[in-house]
Amino acid sequence: MQGDNMEEDSPVNFMRLLSEESTQSTLSSDSCEYYQTEIYDLLPSTQAIRPTQAQQGGPEPEERTSYGQVSRGPRDKTSTQPLRNLVMCIQGKRDVRDRRKMQRSNIGFWESWRRSQSINRKRVFAQMREVLLRLLPWQHTLHTIEGRFGVGVKSYFVFLRYLIFLNLLHCALVSGFILGPTAFYGRSNTSEALRFGGNDSVLDFFLGSGYLDRSPVFFGFYTRGSLDKTCLNTPLLYFSGILCIFILSLIMVVRRTIVGYKHTQMLGKRYSTNMSYKIFCGWDFTIQDPHAATLKSSFIRNDLKLFLYEQHFSLREKQRTLGQRMRLYLLRFSLNVIVLALLSGSFSAIYYATVISQTVDVNHWLLQLLLQYLPPITITFVNMVLPHIFRKISSFEDYSYTTQINATLLRSIFLKLASLGIFLFFIFTTEEPQNNSSQCRPNRLGREMYKLCIFNFLAIFCTAFLLNFPRKLVQEYYPSSPMAWLLGKQRFLIPFNVLDLVYSQTVSWVGVFYCPLLPLIGTVTLTATFFIKKFTVLRCCVAEQRMFRASSSSVLFHFMLLLGLLIAAVFLGLNLHHQEVKSHMKMSSCGPFGGGETVLNVTGECVDSLPKLAQRILRYLSSEAFALPLILAEIIILTSYVSRSRANQKAIERLKDMLVMSSSDKRFLVKQHATMLRGQKRDRRAAPAATQEATS
Numbered sequence: 001m002q003g004d005n006m007e008e009d010s011p012v013n014f015m016r017l018l019s020e021e022s023t024q025s026t027l028s029s030d031s032c033e034y035y036q037t038e039i040y041d042l043l044p045s046t047q048a049i050r051p052t053q054a055q056q057g058g059p060e061p062e063e064r065t066s067y068g069q070v071s072r073g074p075r076d077k078t079s080t081q082p083l084r085n086l087v088m089c090i091q092g093k094r095d096v097r098d099r100r101k102m103q104r105s106n107i108g109f110w111e112s113w114r115r116s117q118s119i120n121r122k123r124v125f126a127q128m129r130e131v132l133l134r135l136l137p138w139q140h141t142l143h144t145i146e147g148r149f150g151v152g153v154k155s156y157f158v159f160l161r162y163l164i165f166l167n168l169l170h171c172a173l174v175s176g177f178i179l180g181p182t183a184f185y186g187r188s189n190t191s192e193a194l195r196f197g198g199n200d201s202v203l204d205f206f207l208g209s210g211y212l213d214r215s216p217v218f219f220g221f222y223t224r225g226s227l228d229k230t231c232l233n234t235p236l237l238y239f240s241g242i243l244c245i246f247i248l249s250l251i252m253v254v255r256r257t258i259v260g261y262k263h264t265q266m267l268g269k270r271y272s273t274n275m276s277y278k279i280f281c282g283w284d285f286t287i288q289d290p291h292a293a294t295l296k297s298s299f300i301r302n303d304l305k306l307f308l309y310e311q312h313f314s315l316r317e318k319q320r321t322l323g324q325r326m327r328l329y330l331l332r333f334s335l336n337v338i339v340l341a342l343l344s345g346s347f348s349a350i351y352y353a354t355v356i357s358q359t360v361d362v363n364h365w366l367l368q369l370l371l372q373y374l375p376p377i378t379i380t381f382v383n384m385v386l387p388h389i390f391r392k393i394s395s396f397e398d399y400s401y402t403t404q405i406n407a408t409l410l411r412s413i414f415l416k417l418a419s420l421g422i423f424l425f426f427i428f429t430t431e432e433p434q435n436n437s438s439q440c441r442p443n444r445l446g447r448e449m450y451k452l453c454i455f456n457f458l459a460i461f462c463t464a465f466l467l468n469f470p471r472k473l474v475q476e477y478y479p480s481s482p483m484a485w486l487l488g489k490q491r492f493l494i495p496f497n498v499l500d501l502v503y504s505q506t507v508s509w510v511g512v513f514y515c516p517l518l519p520l521i522g523t524v525t526l527t528a529t530f531f532i533k534k535f536t537v538l539r540c541c542v543a544e545q546r547m548f549r550a551s552s553s554s555v556l557f558h559f560m561l562l563l564g565l566l567i568a569a570v571f572l573g574l575n576l577h578h579q580e581v582k583s584h585m586k587m588s589s590c591g592p593f594g595g596g597e598t599v600l601n602v603t604g605e606c607v608d609s610l611p612k613l614a615q616r617i618l619r620y621l622s623s624e625a626f627a628l629p630l631i632l633a634e635i636i637i638l639t640s641y642v643s644r645s646r647a648n649q650k651a652i653e654r655l656k657d658m659l660v661m662s663s664s665d666k667r668f669l670v671k672q673h674a675t676m677l678r679g680q681k682r683d684r685r686a687a688p689a690a691t692q693e694a695t696s
Helices: 002-009 029-040 044-056 090-107 109-135 139-149 151-185 234-267 275-280 290-318 322-359 365-372 374-396 401-429 441-477 482-487 494-511 518-540 550-581 599-608 612-621 624-695
Strands: none
Touching (some): 139 151, 139 518, 151 518, 151 550, 234 599, 322 365, 322 401, 374 494, 401 494, 401 550, 441 482, 441 518, 494 550, 599 612
16 A cells, blocks of 8 residues: 555656766756756856846846746737747747647637637738748749849849839829820810821830820820819829829838838847858758759858958958058048049030030931930940949948948949939920920920930840840850950949939939829830849859848938939929929920919819818918928927837847847856766766775
């Protein structure tokens, strides 16, 4: 009976056989729990927290689990997440599952059903998100480019795909606000039928004149038609469509910029992934395709190259003396003066090209084509030559590779946007030639943007197939020739390709009011540009020896796009103001705002037809009295976001410190475990010796 009672009272221990030493442990579960409780007070993280708690006046509330571990704070945030999304071991997930079952038995039927439905919804949304991500076009192409050329080149193609989606959204807005009402309600009775003939020629499709000038491509085609209500008419819909394009573009670009900036700030300058993690844990063991394995290995290699280069540059930067820094600052100042001189010369060339194209008149079709395209040719030539000079200049300034690329990007995009702004200023200030006085002036502005868009795409096409591809053929078939040595290996230069995208999108935004189908043209040209650049990268280029991170550069891409949108909005606002001031001139004699109407007249008539309360509200929102509370609200919102950003930054720093302390805890526990095992070995060796001495 006593033996039976002993068998019933004795606990059954299940142990995992890890090694010979683990099977010889004599510690019971109670002693292990006591040891874990005692050793917790000796951990480095606990020792580091104690001074902070003493200064704050008391310890933090702690909660012990059944395993002797300490749980700090509630875990309500993970209570509704699927188990596979929880970052913990299998045993921890089992504990969470058991705890959830106990909670369901205590909370009742309806609360349990609500939580299960919440978990199911999250699972469905996660699966839908994965499906939508798989439906994104060119995913395999982007993965191939990332593996061979790094995330920097991939970020260019992601940016290009984003611009294609943005232009598709613009096309939908133009179709809903402008093309749809015009096609359904028709044009005015005095409008001419659209026919190709007479003096029309194929040259009109390059110049934007003749048949194309009378087509839906430009501003002058759209008239009031039968849709002529006070608050629902063609001019109001036309302006609303363009305004929606600018507002949605602003929201999307600002959102992308803020998300990228938050990601960069979250990582911080001190962020550096452990190299042991990249080497030992960076491989994806689900890869089965040899080609995918090659891409993954090249991606890891490029990442290690970038890390080693940045570490080497930061070490060399810290070792500079005061004299070296002064000489470097003087050199950078001199090089910036040279950059300003080059920019001034390029702006002068654009001015003279614009004056010649507007004043000189010839009869031959080829000379006429060259004169009409003289400003785009000058702008393209300047933007092709000067960025290479800027790239050479930045290499002498002794910046890091990422900073060199960003500096070249800033200078090049300033060149692109400033040259476009100066060209628009010259077009806006110069008068229409006498022989074109009967034409629609907004169509003239639309034609210039149309020609810039077309010539920019032609330049990309010719550069790829008439310059880059023959250069690659020379490298392949005549590798030892002097020509191959002189041309050198071809690399995909990210700054120059990105500024082309920003420039083309800025042109689309500037000309969308005067050329409503420009987003459609931009979608077609950008899609063709994607395949042209894909051919150039995969067929003609080699990988860069030095990579750069794409996070900060992606923020810079969208910030430059935001500058382009600002330029387009300012130009459109100035032009509408000029139209309001000179509404009696020919500028307002065509298009939806014909007959002396302007944007303010159309919107004013609509506001006057509304009820009195709505009029007061709208007039108050557009008055100066509303500006002060609006500015105060913006200041409060910005202050709250800045405060939240700083609090998140402090929390991130604390989490980084916790990661460091957790590694210290692991080393301490391993050391204590090794000490405990050595003590057990000594006890086992001393026990037989003591037995022999006792028997002797």
